[in-house]
Amino acid sequence: MxxxxxxxxxxxxxxxxxxxxxxxxxxxxxxxxxxxxxxxxxxxxxxxxxxxxxxxxxxxxxxxxxxxxxxxxxxxxxxxxxxxxxxxxxxxxxxxxxxxxxxxxxxxxxxxxxxxxxxxxxxxxxxxxxxxxxxxxxxxxxxxxxxxxxxxxxxxxxxxxLGRSNVKGIYEEGSYKFEIGKASVLKQGSDAVIFATGSMVEETLKAIEQIGSDLDVTVVNISTLKPLDEATILDQVGKNKAVITAEDHNRIGGLGDAVCEVLMNHRVSKPYKRIAVNDTFAETGSASELYEKYGLSANHIVKALKEVTA
Amino acid sequence: MVKSALSGNLKPPPKTLLSRRFPLNNSKVTHLENRAKQLRRKILKLIHKAGSGHPGGSLSATDILTALFFGDILQYDPKDPKKPGRDRFLLSKGHASALLYCTLAEAGYFPEEDLADYRKINSKLFLSGHPHPKTPGVEIASGSLGQGLSVGHGIALGIRPEFPSARVYVVLGDGELQEGQIWEAAMSAAKFKSTNLIAIVDNNKVAQDNLTKDLKDLEPLEDKWKSFGWETLRIDGHDMSQIMEALQKPVNPEQPRVIIADTIKGKGVSFMEGQTAWHGVAPNDEKLEEALKELE
Missing domain, CATH: 3.40.50.970 (Thiamin diphosphate (ThDP)-binding fold, Pyr/PP domains)
Structure with missing residues (x-):
């Protein structure tokens, strides 16, 4: 990788x-x-x-x-x-x-x-x-x-x-085949599903490590935002008790809205938290400082996981 | 496979561009003038029938399009609109769509009766208020001013290696020269020595709200284009001999070319000429009749 x-x-x-x-x-x-x-x-x-x-x-x-x-x-x-x-x-x-x-x-x-x-x-x-x-x-x-x-x-x-910063490798050439319109399940669980995109996939994987065996969490990488892989989203929401979306983007118009639209259209209701920029302009600072201050870091994902599964 | 030689690294332009000198005599000029008059009549009838549209800026560019399409300038095949080596024509001032559609019908891209659903819902050939490439003969959507020269330049860069003698003609409005992107494209085409790109400014000097010069003066317009690295010609855009002479001029081996055609908005209809009021208004029955009388 x-x-x-x-x-x-x-x-x-x-x-x-x-x-x-x-x-x-x-x-x-x-x-x-x-x-x-x-x-x-x-x-x-x-x-x-x-x-x-x-x-x-x-x-x-x-x-x-x-x-x-x-x-x-x-x-x-x-x-x-x-x-x-x-x-x-x-x-x-x-x-x-x-x-x-x-x-x-x-x-x-x-x-x-x-x-x-x-x-x-x-x-x-x-x-x-x-x-x-x-x-x-x-x-x-x-x-x-x-x-x-x-x-x-x-x-x-x-x-x-695309992003500027280095991220840890997730996929191996040969064992993974990217397809437009296809989400990929990185970890199968049952307590909650996290739909993450871009750099937030790495952040989500860090959060899973932090939470350890306390919760059995599903992680799905949504690498195609449009057309959205509705089948995988509905399937995973069905298999899990709660839902989180995670994106380094404003909370309006991004992955969170896209996933919620699918769920509403299919009359699916589950406990839900959205990890995203909270409709504000941020400031200068290192990426990790900004992720912490503006609610995107692994710590925030852990907190959200605890809330949706409480 | 032929190795692409696009111009990203500033290769010298191909020297093979042929000059397009066709015999121009008085009868040919008269023939083109008559065709332009007929085209003006069709445009006015079309806009009248649609109940909306842009007569002023269509009539100002009619002589230019007549020369391009019917004066043996533009190399095209209406039966094969996507023919790879064709010359390309782009109407950047897309609001003159009535002019473009009437010209394309006249050129044989589609039958004239198909013009009937201009600006109508479910239009068979997608004859929208502003052009779209679903219509045969249209290369790109326009209607948002300032984009056509960049698009034309992209086509010019793309076709140059394979079809060095093919040219791209882009008709611009004078008002849209107020868009900064025109000058971005002007710099780009000069940088890449895109000599197969020819811009024609329909300089009718009247925009929707006001005279162009009262919105933001473009003059000295020749100096502007020259300083941006373009060969600059200036002509009377209603004098068919001058238009043809400019269009027949052999390609400049070093520079893209702009032809600034001084025109009159609403040309050919006395009550429309030079009037902002006829930028985007359809003539009623009475005004159509009056206009057609002047174009007999």
Whole structure:
């Protein structure tokens, strides 16, 4: 298993794609060393377009490349990629149904010290609400690598949300196969199920370790936010007595809302706690300090577990 | 497999771009002028029938589209709208959809009777108020101003290695040059030496609310484009000889090109000319009749 950031898994996936598919092109908006798209650019300079600090232009250029038959990956920091190109994403990418893969790195409070202007906490809400969009957030290096390959096979627009920080490897090449729209059960229990996404999968696994044998907890990685794996969600809610969702994102419009919508639609009611940013802008600080202060850390998950199972 | 040679690393542009000089004589010019007049009539009838739409900005760009589609400039096959080596046409000022749809019908992309459901629900060809690629001949959705030049540039980058002589034409409104993204795209195309990209500004000088210059003055417009690294031509956008001459000019081997076409909003209908009021209003029966009389 590879320990590493999901952005590094993306860089590795892109390099693989560069070799296997001549239609893959990659764009960045002047931060390619940080987003790791530079890995592709170094190897395939003829198919790499650094558009400079102009995300709207980059996203529309990607749409044009797609209409010329290419498979563009438009990359930037999540905060700017979507923040600066909401309308371009709506009209030139999603409404036009172009084959553009948008990849935003450095998402969530996990980005840390750069502060709230860099901490993208609304991108899942943005992108989930857009028709035609597939929304993915891998949990570790290997899943990010595989998701990158899967996105190249997907026909249509998609957003992939990545993180800056290293996370512990969860998946092994060969024994795990990422599929768009498929959640993966990391641990089967019966007392409570935690649906987690992105960096919160690691945080959830830490919480499980802390709680030890006191509770028998199910952990499900929701790496595709849209389309949601409703079957797995309903199945696991049925098998467990309580439900928790965990995301490094604002509590509005993200994983929590998505899961609750499924449960309401199927008239399922269980004790529930949502781990998410509490509709506030955070502040500067290290990722772990922010996770502690803003309610995302393993400690908060443990507390939530105790409450829902009390 | 042919190795892609996209321009990410600033390869020199292909030298194979052919000049498109077709014989231009007085009868050809007269023929195009007549087609433009017929197109204007169709546009007004279409907007009248739909009960809503944008006549002013459609009539200002009619001569430009007539030259592109019917003057042997744009290389296209209406029976094979997605033909790989085709030239691409993008209407960035998507509100002139009546102009685009009438032109596409005239060019043979679909029968004229299919225009009947323009702006109507369940439109067979998705003839929405603003264009969408579900309609044959439309490359990308528009309607939100400022995006078309970037999209056109992306297409230009994508087709260049395989089809070095294919070109991308993007018609922009003058009002949308107030969008910052136009200038982002202008910088990008100059950086990548995208000489297969040709922008045409329908400079009708009138926006929805106000004169463009009273909203935010674009002049000196040629200087702006030149300083952004573009070859800049300026023409009378209703003089068919000038339009054709500009469109036939061989590609600049170093720079993308912009043709600033000075036009009149609502051109051809005296009571619409230069009027903000006719930006987005359909003529009633009486006004349609009056307008068509002027276009006989």
């Amino acid at each position: 590879v320990d590493g950031a999901t952005r590094d898994g993306y860089g590795a996936g892109l390099v693989e794609l560069g070799a296997s598919n001549p239609d893959i092109v990659v764009l960045d908006s002047g931060v390619s060393d940080s987003t790791r798209s530079k890995k592709f650019g170094d190897k395939y300079p003829d198919r790499f377009f650094n558009m400079g600090i102009s995300e709207g232009d980059m996203v529309c250029t990607a749409a044009g490349l797609a209409q010329a038959g290419k498979i563009p990956f438009a990359t930037s920091f999540a905060c700017f990629l979507l923040g600066r190109s909401m309308d371009q994403t709506l009209v030139s990418v999603a409404y036009s149904n172009t084959n553009v893969k948008m990849v935003g790195t450095h998402s969530g409070l996990a980005v840390g010290e750069d502060g709230p202007s860099a901490q993208m906490i609304v991108d899942l809400a943005y992108t989930r609400a857009i028709p035609n969009m597939t929304v993915i957030q891998p949990a570790d290096w290997e899943e990010a690598r595989q998701a990158t390959l899967a996105l190249a096979e997907l026909k249509g627009p998609a957003y992939m949300r």
